Amino acid sequence: MTSEHYMKLALQEAKKAFEKDEVPVGAVLVMNNQILAKAHNQVELLNDATAHAEILALTSAFDSLGSKYLPEATLYVTVEPCLMCAGALNWSKIGKIVYGASDDKNGSHTYCHKSPFHPKTAIEKGVLQDECAQLMKDFFKSKRKNSL
Amino acid sequence: MTSEHYMKLALQEAKKAFEKDEVPVGAVLVMNNQILAKAHNQVELLNDATAHAEILALTSAFDSLGSKYLPEATLYVTVEPCLMCAGALNWSKIGKIVYGASDDKNGSHTYCHKSPFHPKTAIEKGVLQDECAQLMKDFFKSKRKNSL
Numbered sequence: 001m002t003s004e005h006y007m008k009l010a011l012q013e014a015k016k017a018f019e020k021d022e023v024p025v026g027a028v029l030v031m032n033n034q035i036l037a038k039a040h041n042q043v044e045l046l047n048d049a050t051a052h053a054e055i056l057a058l059t060s061a062f063d064s065l066g067s068k069y070l071p072e073a074t075l076y077v078t079v080e081p082c083l084m085c086a087g088a089l090n091w092s093k094i095g096k097i098v099y100g101a102s103d104d105k106n107g108s109h110t111y112c113h114k115s116p117f118h119p120k121t122a123i124e125k126g127v128l129q130d131e132c133a134q135l136m137k138d139f140f141k142s143k144r145k146n147s148l
Numbered sequence: 149m150t151s152e153h154y155m156k157l158a159l160q161e162a163k164k165a166f167e168k169d170e171v172p173v174g175a176v177l178v179m180n181n182q183i184l185a186k187a188h189n190q191v192e193l194l195n196d197a198t199a200h201a202e203i204l205a206l207t208s209a210f211d212s213l214g215s216k217y218l219p220e221a222t223l224y225v226t227v228e229p230c231l232m233c234a235g236a237l238n239w240s241k242i243g244k245i246v247y248g249a250s251d252d253k254n255g256s257h258t259y260c261h262k263s264p265f266h267p268k269t270a271i272e273k274g275v276l277q278d279e280c281a282q283l284m285k286d287f288f289k290s291k292r293k294n295s296l
Contacts, residue, residue, distance in 0.1 A: 111262060112259045
């Protein structure tokens, strides 16, 4: 399967978040062409600032595999991981991270002078970035409109 | 109560981690002079790379308060937060972070060109740093000895 295929699934997750009034980020975690976890942001639902799509997908995979390391797995996520999620992905030694839109406000690159990811983790970015970014823009636009 | 008082409690948590063969980091989360959460690293026990003392203390407090923000709380932690924990603390908008030893390997300062914490979060460092650092040194020394 292509990166676009899995990113479309991550986008479906992001849309679920949008519909629930959560920041629309979605993630899919894949190993050996099998989906191990799908998740979307649940910060509001859980009242938990750590409940980002990436963290939920990672902890689900740790739990199902009984392993704290995921060197054979790939995480597809619609938006560049924040500092927290980049750090969690680093600890997981995940094999590859594929993300869609860059995040110039909260993305880890805005804080880091060197890659926050594990040296052995491959990075692919910009996959379906326009759709991923548009969803975020639409969300925050609707938020601003509602707060007027 | 002084920072040293709560850091001693965080050190007790770190020692519990040490005894369980976990990297010895402990944390105590305090609000209005009440302890909301005490936690130590449980990465090995839970097979969860995100189960750092800070994350466990934060999620416990989010859950008990029903709030994703902790502007009135202070986190005492024996070692400088890593990138993941710094990011989580940022999202929580915690009022103050007090840490003991700096971490020149995994501490967030080794990745960041600007503070990873929320602009409104006060930072105090170096509290009981020698004890906090010694515990880490002893742990990794014992690990190296066992791996010979």
